Amino acid sequence: MTAQPPVPDSFFSIHRHGFARIAVATPSARNGDPAGNGRAIEAQAREASQRDVDVVVFPELSLTGYANDDLHLQEATLLATLAGIESIRAASEDLKPVLLIGAALSRNGRLYNCAVAIHRGRILGVVPKIYLPNYREYYEKRWFASGDGTDGLTIEIGGETVPFGPDLLFAASDRPGFVVHIEICEDYWAPFPPSIDGALAGATVLCNLSASNITIGKSHDRHLLSASQSMRCLGVYAYSAAGHGESTTDLAWDGQGEIYELGDLLAESERFSRGGELLIADVDCNRVLQERMRMPTFNDAAARRGHPETRFRRIAFEQGLASGDIGFHRPIRRFPFVPNTPERLDQDCYEAFNIQVDALVTRFEATPGDTMVIGISGGLDSTHALIVAAKACDRMGVSRKNILGFTMPGFATGDATKSNAWKLMEAMGISAAEIDIRPAARQMLSDMGHPFADGEPVYDITFENVQAGLRTDYLFRLANQRNGFVIGTGDLSELALGWCTYGVGDQMSHYAVNSGVPKTLIQYLIRWCVTSGQFDETTDAVLTAILDTEISPELVPADAQGGLQSTEEKIGPYELNDFFLFHILRYGFAPSKVAFLAHQAWRDKTTGRWPIGFPDAKKREYDLDTITFWLEKFLFRFFQTSQFKRSAIPNGPKVSAGGSLSPRGDWRAPSDSSAAAWIKELRAAMGRG
Template identity: 25%
Template sequence: MTDRLSIALAQINPTVGAIAANIDRIRDARAEAAARGADLMVCPELSVTGYPPEDLVLKPFFLDVVERAVRELAAETADGGPALLVGAPWRDGDKRHNAALLLDGGAVAAIRFKVDLPNYGVFDEKRLFDPGPLPGPINVRGVRLGVPICEDMWSVDVIETLAESGAEILVVPNGSPFELGKHDQRVQLAVRRVTESGLPLLYVNQVGGQDELVFDGASFALGADCRLVAQAPAFTEHLLITRWERGDDDVWSCADTECVAPPEGLESIYAALVLALRDYVTKNGFPGVILGLSGGIDSALSAAIAVDALGADRVHGVMMPSPHTAQDSLDDAAESAELLGCKLDTVPIVPAMEAFERMLLPAFAGRDPDATEENIQARSRGVTLMALSNKFGPMVLSTGNKSEMSVGYATLYGDMCGGYAVLKDVYKTTVYALARWRNAHQTEGALGPAGRVVPERVLVKAPTAELKPGQTDQDTLPPYDALDDILRCLVEKDLGVAEIVARGHAPEVVDKVWRMLHLAEYKRRQAPPGPKITPRLFNRERRYPITNGFGGIA
């Protein structure tokens, strides 16, 4: 009987579809695990393909490549080094499964299939995979390990079956995306499963950005007494070594090892945004980003995140003044670029505005100026940024935030224009809070300068799109603290008017916000992707019909 087992948790950052590169990442981590005396290395859910692979798994030729890569990797375990527990889509006859595969002794030694396939929020697994049967434990070097896969830990049945069939330690591979407060939720759930089963539990999570999702890692282990015995750092690749020993009572305990507390609150949001943007730009092969630097809060924060993610030399700001642009805005944009150390060019849009005015004058004859002319300004800026992107290669970084995208105040071909919207799921009040936080702090691994990066005046002046003289956002919108509270109630909680009014909001304001939210659905469908940080991300988790005759809320 084995009384000791060293388990390495490989918190890696795969790229979806990059099978050879992902295998190399696993191989490199295994070499480190071997050097540090591990008996088993556990990788995240679907680590061979990256998570979520979405409709790639519907292609038989993709699954052929996956299987060949896994079997070639399995052959390498004949070297006597650590066994591997990797995740991959796997075929069993005519069925397709989300699988955990034990590679040991030069072969695929055991396979377990995910039982509970999530089909809510950002998940779509019932369409892609077949559920597996309730699993039994697998034997690794004489120790019976229960391997529930991600969602399998969220229900009682799989853990109960594993405990009753003789599992001694629970090992959970995960692809669990970040949202604010998610880490505490995972740990609390794991504590419940440990309490119910009496078994220690190891939880290994993917790290990195994948389109709208960002994975925070923060892998951990709990003893059978529910004590946190190991915690990997969040938002970075890491190999966490845990060393387990069987007690006289046959209960396994973990020797003291590293416990790095994950960031919380604004720090965790900022770290998620930086990682999401870095991976989106880098994994998609862009040389950097270009963005409109207007002298406002959204562009200032977007630029700060971009410099922290990519470095100042990969961030290009463009100030695009109109006749309505205040000198303060010009100065604030220049100060933002100076504080961050990034390039700033000035390209006035006045010639474009004049050209459109002349071009459309016959068609607009007899019509007074209105929002049309304001939208032409925003679109002129979008065209300018896209032209610079096409000519020089950097991706256009959108600067629209969740509050303004919610109610259609972000312009479709202006501040929603681009390849990625880093603030897409960030409410305006949170934008201000993040900017203040970043002026006083810096995340681990940030490439930008320490200290203040957002000019003080940007934080205190009235927000404005400067599309006409004296304009402010509150000419059109409720104050942002009220707007954001109403939006959270409508978007994330599905509350009705009476419930929202009870929070202190006027019924006519709630109705106005609801109508604006409703009418802007078509704009959000055309918006670029952006990272999820709240419980409900537009388009991926909240999908309303554009053509929709239900015009009111009860």
């Protein structure tokens, strides 16, 4: 790779890539002390501003305290609340974030439980709570009026008239897609939370100012509601509950804060903390919008609700854009196709493996034949296809001898992989055989007049594909002969890169059982089979040896130093390519954003989330130049040179939520498209024209 010009500072800005920085604050409170609580709010607001936060969500009634009971109706409390709001408004003039604070405000002879939005010395608007709990320990209707039906109204605060009602959205005028909706505590415990209409009207960040006393098991319930609301509304959900300092006369408080995005937990605060917590996460508004575009159901829901955007008022605020790197507060998975937490490890691997097994069982039972034919190379893909087939036989009560495994050494087959192939077939107890394809390959090359037939070391694409094609010819004819069908071994990563020969085994078969599984997941599933005891110790030992073998097609003989033909030297590391594939296939992100995310995940050994069970020795790092070098090659391969291969792939099960490349499923694209737009966008963002 040649030296590149410096990357513009703008590339490193989270705002350029559609992120907003959200904070959930849980300050210590004191009941009946709006002035003291206001000072605590101001202190956290300053800290948030110093940390480049865009929006801070404080708890419900954070100015007065929630557990005030009849003190809510005292005139002194109401006056102190207004004074507290004015103090916070004045303090906010030099602060960056939008502050969402909780306060009880009177209007037209009624008292409302409200969220007040304040930004740079301006009160943007006031949102009243709609659903007032009045059961068990709650009796809010004793003090408050519901905000239902107050759409389109205003309220006087500090001599100014500001928008008032549940029909308010707060939209950043200089950040397309950064739109905030507010609801308060009980609102999201209701069967139809107001945030649903807020999301359908265009809000991407849904905020909940809550008090919510704690009881056993309630933390789980909050997580469940926040996760489901962020998933159902295809948005971000930021939740702040009251914490230390609230009255414990009859209740207790844990100060739970959490930030979810499309069902994914980005951050959660320490509960029962005596000090003020400030939980920060960078949320992806661009991801939210991309997901909504991909789901017509979202638009259908908006239409069914009469397009709520026509009923909401948008209050604009100008937030500004970071010019450079302000850090990144967001968990990034280096291996997005792979489970990376202990609680998901067994579940995800169990599901992935059994999706393949059950799919193969169904296909075998529907096929007029009684054998499965697989080419066994000793590599990852054929190994995984074989263990899936073995489990399928076990599940059907069919002898594993019905699996016909053939190892077919060619001109570059290594002793280690050939040995592993034989050891694996023997350990699995299948019907095993060997067919040496070299004589037939020499004959074909000779018939073609290829220089290799005359002893010249010409290892071109013809030389490689003669071997690959012969292996497939043998497998298909063997399936004809033995009353069976060919199980494909090619994986999702190879299909994405076009790293498969058209019409041969890694692209063509009777059933492509691995076509929905990327290379990184295949490695992990094989490792999971070992650690979870799916097979016996002898099989486990062979599987481990195969995992430790360098990935190579073994079509070209080793060089003078004994170096193998390396797949990753040619097309780039699979761990990077799978990262690129996930974010482009699943979300349609711009290449510059994919490069930004990859840089955040891979820039050093301490960044990114690692899957459970991957050895530390596999922890690598890639600089930005390396990432963009391989990303540009990926873009060219994926968008321009390999779709024709994907358009003609056989059936195979979708496995990962990250997507599949079946032309009948997740991915439909023309075979003669250009990658120019993607490559141009990447180069422009990197300052490379």
